[in-house]
Amino acid sequence: EAAVTQSPRNKVTVTGGNVTLSCRQTNSHNYMYWYRQDTGHGLRLIHYSYGAGNLQIGDVPDGYKATRTTQEDFFLLLELASPSQTSLYFCASSLGNERLFFGHGTKLSVL
Amino acid sequence: QQKVQQSPESLTVSEGAMASLNCTFSDGTSNNFRWYRQHSAKGLEVLVSIFSDGEKEEGRFTAHLNRANLHVSLHIREPQPSDSAVYLCAVTGGSNAKLTFGKGTKLSVKS
Numbered sequence: 001e002a003a004v005t006q007s008p009r010n011k012v013t014v015t016g017g018n019v020t021l022s023c024r025q026t027n028s029h030n031y032m033y034w035y036r037q038d039t040g041h042g043l044r045l046i047h048y049s050y051g052a053g054n055l056q057i058g059d060v061p062d063g064y065k066a067t068r069t070t071q072e073d074f075f076l077l078l079e080l081a082s083p084s085q086t087s088l089y090f091c092a093s094s095l096g097n098e099r100l101f102f103g104h105g106t107k108l109s110v111l
Numbered sequence: 112q113q114k115v116q117q118s119p120e121s122l123t124v125s126e127g128a129m130a131s132l133n134c135t136f137s138d139g140t141s142n143n144f145r146w147y148r149q150h151s152a153k154g155l156e157v158l159v160s161i162f163s164d165g166e167k168e169e170g171r172f173t174a175h176l177n178r179a180n181l182h183v184s185l186h187i188r189e190p191q192p193s194d195s196a197v198y199l200c201a202v203t204g205g206s207n208a209k210l211t212f213g214k215g216t217k218l219s220v221k222s
Contacts, residue, residue: 004154042214043199088152097143097208100201102154 003027006091006103013081014111021076021106023091029101031094032074034058034066036087037105043090049074081110113138115202117213126222130187134200134213137181141204144176146185149197149215158198159185190220 004025013019025032033048045058047066055066063085065077078085086109092100114137124130132146143162147155161167161174161183171188183202187194200213 040214043212045210090154092155097203099145099157099160100147100155100210102156104154105152107152 004091004093004101004103006089006106008106009104010107010109012109012111015082017078017081017110019078019081019108021078021089021091021108023074023076023103024072025074025091025093025101026072027093027095027101028071029093029095030071031096032068033092033094033100034064034074034076035090035092036060036085037090038087046076046089078108081108083110086110113141113202113204113209113211115200115211115213117198117200117216119216120214121217121219123219123221124190126191126220127189130190130194130218130220132185132187132198132200132216132218134183134185134202135181136183136200136202136204136211138202138204139178139181141178141202143203143208143210144174144183145201146172146174147199147201147212148194149199151196155199187218190218192220192222194218195220 034046035043049068089106091103145160146158158172159169159174173186175184197215199215
């Protein structure tokens with residue numbers, strides 16, 4: 001079974017803080033995604049990538065940066081965290097247009 | 112921009128009764144449809160994928176697609192309390208083959 005590992009599982013920071021969420025997949029997938037999930041909005045795509053060094057903008061990119069350092073690793077960066085970024089963040093990977101495999105999520109609280 | 116809407120928002124059924132969930136989409140060129148399940152703020156798992164009109168069965172889960180009516184449904188046969196979760200419809204379509212999620216249906220199965 002495909003594996004997507006996110007870290008940390010929980011994170012608390014203060015407004016203006018610097019946060020990095022990490023994601024690693026061992027599926028040899030080319031696509032990786034960062035989503036946030038909020039009540040009333042469902043899953044919203046922040047950034048995605050189709051390979052090392054590539055970055056594509058999603059639907060809600062403001063306030064987020066991302067970097068795909070290798071085929072396996074995709075990072076989401078919040079350089080000046082705000083309370084509106086309190087959310088549940090999911091990383092996922094896929095092979096092209098195939099099904100997505102999701103990590104278990106990172107719960108981020110910005111105080 | 113693709114709109115994906117799910118109904119009902121929440122559904123309660125008795126154990127053993129059929130559960131039916133609905134999803135409508137706006138882009139008639141969409142060609143890739145999946146139903147995912149999410150247990151209590153955890154990662155998502157794919158249940159069934161369907162790519163052409165008609166039905167596709169995976170165990171107790173059956174998807175029905177009618178692209179002319181812009182509608183895809185999920186039917187769960189003999190639901191069990193362990194099926195209590197949020198069910199998300201995911202549609203890929205448009206010239207950029209973009210994936211869009213619905214906001215989900217929360218299913219509760221009572222024993």
